[in-house]
Amino acid sequence: MQKSITKQKGAVVILIAFIIGLGLLAYLLHAFDPARLRLEQDKKTMQTLNEAKQALIAWSVSHQYTPGQMPWPDRHLDPLIYDGSSDCVTTPFQYSYLLGQLPSQPDTSPCLDPNNGLNVYLGLSTYPSLGQEFRDAHGNRLWYAVSRNLVRDHATSTNPVINPNIINAPTYQWLQVLDRNGNLVSDRVAVVILAPGEALDGQNRAGAADASQFLDRFQIGAAVFNNRGYATDDEDFVMGDDSSNVSANDPTFIQPYNFNDKLVYITIDELIAALEKRVGEQVRSSLKIYQDTNGYYPYAAQLGTTTNFACELTTIAGTTGLTSGFLPVDNQSCSYTRTSPNTSLICTQSIFDAGTSGVASIRFDRTSGGTFSAINSGSCTRNSPTRCTCTGAGTCGDLASRLTCTTTSCSSVGMMGSYRLTSGKFRQRSAGCAQTTFPTKTATNCSNSNSVITCNTTNGSFSSCGNIAFGSLLPSWFKANLWQTYVYYQMTQPASLTITVGNKVTEATVVTVGRPIDAAPFALSKTPVPAAQVRPSCNTLNNYLDSVENSNGDAIYDATSIQRNARYNDQTFVVTP
Amino acid sequence: MMNNYFTKQFAGFTLVEMAIVLVILGFVLGAILLPLQAQRQQLAQSQTENTLELAKQALLGFAQQQGRLPCPATNNGTAVFPDDTGAANPLGGTHNVVPPNPAVPNCVAQSGFLPAATLGIQPTDAQGFALDAWNNRIRYAVAADNSSTRVPTGATAACGGDTAPDFTTTGNLAAVGLVCLAPELRVCNSATGITATNCSAAVPEVNYAINNAVAVIYSTGATGAQGSVGRPDELANLDGNTVFVSHDISLAAAPNEFDHLVTWISPYVLYNSMIQAGQLH
Numbered sequence: 001m002q003k004s005i006t007k008q009k010g011a012v013v014i015l016i017a018f019i020i021g022l023g024l025l026a027y028l029l030h031a032f033d034p035a036r037l038r039l040e041q042d043k044k045t046m047q048t049l050n051e052a053k054q055a056l057i058a059w060s061v062s063h064q065y066t067p068g069q070m071p072w073p074d075r076h077l078d079p080l081i082y083d084g085s086s087d088c089v090t091t092p093f094q095y096s097y098l099l100g101q102l103p104s105q106p107d108t109s110p111c112l113d114p115n116n117g118l119n120v121y122l123g124l125s126t127y128p129s130l131g132q133e134f135r136d137a138h139g140n141r142l143w144y145a146v147s148r149n150l151v152r153d154h155a156t157s158t159n160p161v162i163n164p165n166i167i168n169a170p171t172y173q174w175l176q177v178l179d180r181n182g183n184l185v186s187d188r189v190a191v192v193i194l195a196p197g198e199a200l201d202g203q204n205r206a207g208a209a210d211a212s213q214f215l216d217r218f219q220i221g222a223a224v225f226n227n228r229g230y231a232t233d234d235e236d237f238v239m240g241d242d243s244s245n246v247s248a249n250d251p252t253f254i255q256p257y258n259f260n261d262k263l264v265y266i267t268i269d270e271l272i273a274a275l276e277k278r279v280g281e282q283v284r285s286s287l288k289i290y291q292d293t294n295g296y297y298p299y300a301a302q303l304g305t306t307t308n309f310a311c312e313l314t315t316i317a318g319t320t321g322l323t324s325g326f327l328p329v330d331n332q333s334c335s336y337t338r339t340s341p342n343t344s345l346i347c348t349q350s351i352f353d354a355g356t357s358g359v360a361s362i363r364f365d366r367t368s369g370g371t372f373s374a375i376n377s378g379s380c381t382r383n384s385p386t387r388c389t390c391t392g393a394g395t396c397g398d399l400a401s402r403l404t405c406t407t408t409s410c411s412s413v414g415m416m417g418s419y420r421l422t423s424g425k426f427r428q429r430s431a432g433c434a435q436t437t438f439p440t441k442t443a444t445n446c447s448n449s450n451s452v453i454t455c456n457t458t459n460g461s462f463s464s465c466g467n468i469a470f471g472s473l474l475p476s477w478f479k480a481n482l483w484q485t486y487v488y489y490q491m492t493q494p495a496s497l498t499i500t501v502g503n504k505v506t507e508a509t510v511v512t513v514g515r516p517i518d519a520a521p522f523a524l525s526k527t528p529v530p531a532a533q534v535r536p537s538c539n540t541l542n543n544y545l546d547s548v549e550n551s552n553g554d555a556i557y558d559a560t561s562i563q564r565n566a567r568y569n570d571q572t573f574v575v576t577p
Numbered sequence: 578m579m580n581n582y583f584t585k586q587f588a589g590f591t592l593v594e595m596a597i598v599l600v601i602l603g604f605v606l607g608a609i610l611l612p613l614q615a616q617r618q619q620l621a622q623s624q625t626e627n628t629l630e631l632a633k634q635a636l637l638g639f640a641q642q643q644g645r646l647p648c649p650a651t652n653n654g655t656a657v658f659p660d661d662t663g664a665a666n667p668l669g670g671t672h673n674v675v676p677p678n679p680a681v682p683n684c685v686a687q688s689g690f691l692p693a694a695t696l697g698i699q700p701t702d703a704q705g706f707a708l709d710a711w712n713n714r715i716r717y718a719v720a721a722d723n724s725s726t727r728v729p730t731g732a733t734a735a736c737g738g739d740t741a742p743d744f745t746t747t748g749n750l751a752a753v754g755l756v757c758l759a760p761e762l763r764v765c766n767s768a769t770g771i772t773a774t775n776c777s778a779a780v781p782e783v784n785y786a787i788n789n790a791v792a793v794i795y796s797t798g799a800t801g802a803q804g805s806v807g808r809p810d811e812l813a814n815l816d817g818n819t820v821f822v823s824h825d826i827s828l829a830a831a832p833n834e835f836d837h838l839v840t841w842i843s844p845y846v847l848y849n850s851m852i853q854a855g856q857l858h
Contacts, residue, residue: 064755104785130845285858
């Protein structure tokens with residue numbers, strides 16, 4: 001009996017050790033649990049996707065020449081396959097060109113190099129790309145699909161116009177993102193970034209493998225959801241469930257289910273919001289430079305105007321003007337000189353430009369020297385031996401006595417005479433130029449009545465608003481993307497008005513007005529509730545500014561830190577101090 | 578009888594039993610220590626990655642407020658503030674110089690330590706340097722490019738501006754403008770083929786994770802700087818130039834072993850952060 005007890009004690013120790021061993025085995029299995037490892041990998045992949053998203057938004061917003069534009073993807077059909085470069089195309093467009101790997105290198109030949117305005121002859125553009133390779137937890141480079149609205153059309157050499165209008169009225173529909181069941185998550189998607197994950201179902205990613213070797217698909221009933229194709233402007237991409245989360249018996253999906261793509265997307269709303277910040281800062285900086293240079297701010301352009309963004313003066317002498325409205329980006333000035341036997345008119349911008357000067361025609365009446373022979377070309381018409389009228393570039397007369405107009409200048413050779421411009425919107429003149437019609441503002445729209453500028457005696461000049469152009473302080477992308485219709489501006493000049501932004505007193509403020517709020521009520525509870533914003537609008541701040549505080553005309557504005565939402569997209573900026 | 582009883586009662590285990598128990602315990606201890614060690618390493622790595630991410634965000638926040646990045650902290654042994662304090666050196670960043678001051682003002686070290694005291698990052702050592710989970714100081718390098726004499730492609734005039742580094746001088750980023758900024762830091766996928774300034778001699782450049790970083794923040798891992806001898810990928814991060822290496826941790830024997838944790842700031846993320854904060858346009 002005693003012998004038996006002794007033996008049992010040893011067995012207990014062995015048993016305890018065995019149990020501990022089993023516990024540790026369980027612990028080890030847990031530590032190296034495939035699901036846990038996969039979660040770690042998913043975490044790393046999602047982190048990379050989000051970093052890529054931030055970098056891409058940042059690259060686009062801070063673009064020197066075309067803020068808001070996105071690069072073309074790096075495609076498999078490019079001769080160099082996946083070489084990291086942005087494979088823009090000049091051949092006829094196909095939507096499939098907009099799906100590929102996220103490029104780390106600049107555009108390839110033969111597309112535009114924005115640094116020098118020339119097409120890349122060989123190699124890569126000199127304008128930098130992201131300069132960063134993003135890879136998922138399995139070492140795959142990320143994939144990327146971009147909306148046609150945000151890439152340059154190299155075939156026709158045109159840039160898309162990117163401003164808040166593109167949100168609701170895009171040229172092409174936005175991309176869509178669907179959830180695991182095929183339900184719509186967002187139909188305002190500008191960019192989709194995908195992580196392919198490890199190869200599934202026989203995918204072979206060597207060489208020039210196409211999207212189907214990287215990206216996945218699944219099927220619910222007859223409906224196929226996949227990330228492999230890009231065939232239409234509103235192509236959908238799907239945030240499907242990972243295969244490891246879907247059982248082989250799940251009746252929701254057609255089996256076998258092979259899917260492990262991960263994706264993040266950029267909506268056009270978040271891209272435009274980030275862009276507006278840059279726009280506001282750009283305007284703020286340009287206004288500050290203008291003020292530092294001149295000691296005052298420019299008069300504003302008429303709110304709501306669509307054709308002429310010159311600053312508005314309310315007197316012929318130019319002593320009083322609008323202190324709030326749009327930015328005066330279209331200032332035009334012309335110099336008039338008489339140098340016997342010639343006369344010339346040279347303007348800073350296109351003369352025959354309805355959007356700037358409003359001049360429809362320019363008439364030259366010879367006063368001395370030769371006469372026009374019966375020859376005319378281009379947009380000029382010889383009315384008589386002493387008169388020529390031009391509506392654009394052209395010539396009247398012969399080599400000895402002629403008038404020649406380009407888009408920005410006119411000059412006579414062999415004769416002196418006077419220029420007469422009608423239908424223009426010039427506001428100031430000096431010396432040899434006279435203004436014969438006083439500008440008055442109509443009540444129902446933004447247009448001023450026409451004035452007539454006649455230059456006929458001595459050297460002189462005229463301009464739409466002083467001789468100091470504000471527009472030249474803005475980068476070319478600002479006007480090219482029509483941002484002037486999305487920026488409201490108010491300044492103190494003369495300094496009798498106090499402007500307050502939040503709790504800060506300032507000399508001038510800028511508000512980016514965003515897209516029109518499409519339905520009432522407004523964010524900051526207006527009473528009575530106004531209708532949806534309608535633009536352009538000449539007299540109603542409500543149609544541009546979204547809160548009571550911003551739109552009541554009292555020169556007090558919301559603080560710069562007010563949170564945006566679906567009914568409020570104003571962003572205020574303090575110019576100085 | 579009594580003697581016989583005790584002999585039997587406290588006879589202990591047989592040699593065979595003891596051997597079995599010791600073998601099992603050996604397995605048990607080994608099984609305990611190995612995964613514990615691995616898990617500790619994993620935890621330390623995760624903690625360090627978090628600290629590096631925190632440092633990245635702190636640097637972006639600093640730039641949003643100051644309009645520049647801070648210089649690295651140094652431990653040159655001078656012990657003259659801000660050296661050896663965990664603060665940026667110089668504390669106020671770089672600045673334009675007026676002769677006869679040195680013609681090229683720069684951070685005391687372009688590649689040094691994360692200025693935790695300036696950024697307010699914890700944990701730190703007694704001197705105020707940020708530490709990773711292995712108690713090694715976190716390192717930091719910042720772009721020192723100056724674009725004043727560079728002529729941008731397609732332009733006829735030089736960028737202008739002063740001679741101070743663009744990224745560490747208050748206001749220079751905005752003054753120089755986006756088109757001229759050209760941060761020079763590289764993070765390469767391996768040290769093979771790298772030069773003193775690029776990830777490859779080939780043009781266009783290959784072998785890079787990023788070829789225009791404005792800042793690189795990194796930990797020297799469990800083995801620290803001392804453990805890098807004979808390991809070219811790790812030594813590339815310690816040679817004081819502008820080219821760094823980052824890849825997954827590799828436990829292979831030297832020269833391929835690599836346990837540094839490297840992160841960096843993309844220039845566009847910096848620019849956009851500053852645009853959103855009103856420091857750049």
